Amino acid sequence: MLFVSSLFLSLANLVSASLVKVFLAGVNPGNDTSNILLTNIMVKLGFVTDTTNQTSIMICVAVSFMVVYALRSVFMYFNNYSTGVIGAALGTKFREDMYSNLQTLSLSYFYKEKTGDFISRMNSDVDKIKSTSDIIISFVEAPVMIILGVGRLFVLNWQLTLCAFLVIPIIGFVLEKTTSALKKYSLNQQASIGDVNAKVTENIRGIRIIKSFCMEQEELKKFIKINNHSLYLTIKTIKRDSVVTPSMEIVGGIAMGGLILAGSYFILSGKLNFPMLGEYIMLAFLVTNAVKSLSKIKATVEKVKASAERVFEIIDIKTDEIEPTYIIENTNPQGKIKFTNVVFSYDKIEPVINDISFEIRPGEVIALVGPSGGGKSTLSDLLPRFYDVDEGSIEIDDINVKNYRIKELRELISMVPQETILFSGTIKENIAYGKPNATDEEIIQVAKYANALNFIETLPNGFDTYLGEGGVGLSGGQKQRIAIARALLRDSKILILDEATSALDAESESVVQEALENMPKNRTTIVIAHRLSTVKGANRIFVIDRGKLAEEGTFTELQNTTGIFSQLYNTQFKIKESEHNA
Numbered sequence: 001m002l003f004v005s006s007l008f009l010s011l012a013n014l015v016s017a018s019l020v021k022v023f024l025a026g027v028n029p030g031n032d033t034s035n036i037l038l039t040n041i042m043v044k045l046g047f048v049t050d051t052t053n054q055t056s057i058m059i060c061v062a063v064s065f066m067v068v069y070a071l072r073s074v075f076m077y078f079n080n081y082s083t084g085v086i087g088a089a090l091g092t093k094f095r096e097d098m099y100s101n102l103q104t105l106s107l108s109y110f111y112k113e114k115t116g117d118f119i120s121r122m123n124s125d126v127d128k129i130k131s132t133s134d135i136i137i138s139f140v141e142a143p144v145m146i147i148l149g150v151g152r153l154f155v156l157n158w159q160l161t162l163c164a165f166l167v168i169p170i171i172g173f174v175l176e177k178t179t180s181a182l183k184k185y186s187l188n189q190q191a192s193i194g195d196v197n198a199k200v201t202e203n204i205r206g207i208r209i210i211k212s213f214c215m216e217q218e219e220l221k222k223f224i225k226i227n228n229h230s231l232y233l234t235i236k237t238i239k240r241d242s243v244v245t246p247s248m249e250i251v252g253g254i255a256m257g258g259l260i261l262a263g264s265y266f267i268l269s270g271k272l273n274f275p276m277l278g279e280y281i282m283l284a285f286l287v288t289n290a291v292k293s294l295s296k297i298k299a300t301v302e303k304v305k306a307s308a309e310r311v312f313e314i315i316d317i318k319t320d321e322i323e324p325t326y327i328i329e330n331t332n333p334q335g336k337i338k339f340t341n342v343v344f345s346y347d348k349i350e351p352v353i354n355d356i357s358f359e360i361r362p363g364e365v366i367a368l369v370g371p372s373g374g375g376k377s378t379l380s381d382l383l384p385r386f387y388d389v390d391e392g393s394i395e396i397d398d399i400n401v402k403n404y405r406i407k408e409l410r411e412l413i414s415m416v417p418q419e420t421i422l423f424s425g426t427i428k429e430n431i432a433y434g435k436p437n438a439t440d441e442e443i444i445q446v447a448k449y450a451n452a453l454n455f456i457e458t459l460p461n462g463f464d465t466y467l468g469e470g471g472v473g474l475s476g477g478q479k480q481r482i483a484i485a486r487a488l489l490r491d492s493k494i495l496i497l498d499e500a501t502s503a504l505d506a507e508s509e510s511v512v513q514e515a516l517e518n519m520p521k522n523r524t525t526i527v528i529a530h531r532l533s534t535v536k537g538a539n540r541i542f543v544i545d546r547g548k549l550a551e552e553g554t555f556t557e558l559q560n561t562t563g564i565f566s567q568l569y570n571t572q573f574k575i576k577e578s579e580h581n582a
């Protein structure tokens, strides 16, 4: 359809050039216009009866011009509208593809990449691709115009046209010279926009720290530096880009000059008449314009290539979260966990988990304690395969986690991560995140277990209270309790609480603790905690130190040894005692 419409636009150009010829022939008294195709058509249509009647021909030419241009504008509207829509739809599709591929990637990707850069790829680069939709018109229209126009030029005077063809190599050379480096410049420019976005997201996240350390001015300076660098790279691209059209203008000027010289020669030697030269020059002008717009396309394509590369980099990343080739169904989930000689490192050099083996029975409550950086969170991340072990194996209900369908494996596990994450939306939506069809009763029940019901009920809108991005509007402890409720609602066979009550006061913590103990005991629970009071109720305690399982036993057993646990116990309880005595 675009092609047909562009064909019409080019035909309209040809007709208008021909009208110029009729006009020039008509205003020149004594010129016979009867041998001109367009005049013959006018006669056939009954608009003109006498080809020597100048007035009627002129009126006819003027009206034809108006009609041709009116029709042209209708097709132009259609072209602009359709390419605009195509561009917008393309942009939306690219964003969707990027987002959907991003969801498939493993955690390690997100630790490596900057959020701001991703956002700029999704916006600025996609917009750049989108903005080229208007060049799609030229992309269709210009070649059609060139082919039809050049064809007509050959008919009008092939010798002259052959002469004009001498410019083509010059056009190609100039075009190549001016556009070749554009892609590189544009790539740098887009990357710098990514840096600017990355700085903004980082600063907004860290605004509290920036303010408390009075670093506003320093941060502003850093931002200005990055922003100005981006401006510098943008100007470099603009400088390059701006050369393209004027260079083509010079070439066009040379061609026109040559044409006038050659045209005069042909006229003087009687091989071309004046009206024909009029049509010829008008057509040559239109063809040159089409060539110029093609050169613009080339420049735009070079720039867009850079953005497209950045967009497709995201769309094409292959996920390292691969579904197993051999899937075993867990038909009877129990919540049994077995680690066998597990070794894991983030960098594939220094092991963070070093030869750990243990077994957890269904329904057991296991506490992981130990010094910070010991590997507790990492250990819990291995279970849902956020990372894969380097050596050894992890089994849930005697099936290797690598043989589970990833979705089914993760459905077996509910997590309250160390860093509480809530989404913008109501409290209810946040709790029901993993189970959108949960009933109000279920939601209230888990909120009660998580000791969150009391504070939710005091909020003016209760469960319908709207939370900002990241749960803005709640205290740290309140957010944690929402996160606990969310995990409990999923009712998975395995529950992992990573420092889930660290932001709670002793009283709230013991209420949550009590609720967890009172909950139906049909799940295996792994509690990671620094506060030893939290882990008192655990069936067994694992002490993880420098990636190894250093000690194992019940609270009382470990308390009476001379290991890490008893040291931790003594420091924590001594502090308590001294606080008590003070």
Ligand SMILES: Nc1ncnc2c1ncn2[C@@H]1O[C@H](COP(=O)(O)OP(=O)(O)OP(=O)(O)O)[C@@H](O)[C@H]1O
Binding pocket: 111, 346, 347, 352, 370, 371, 372, 373, 374, 375, 376, 377, 378, 379, 418
């Ligand atoms: N994404 C990561 N990339 C590289 N190294 C990491 C990553 N996450 C953690 N580490 C490293 O792995 C080690 C174990 O970290 P982990 O978070 O498992 O400790 P932890 O026992 O949970 O500590 P804490 O009690 O402070 O939460 C640390 O030395 C840490 O620096």
Ligand SMILES: [Mg+2]
Binding pocket: 376, 377, 378, 418, 498
């Ligand atoms: Mg941790």
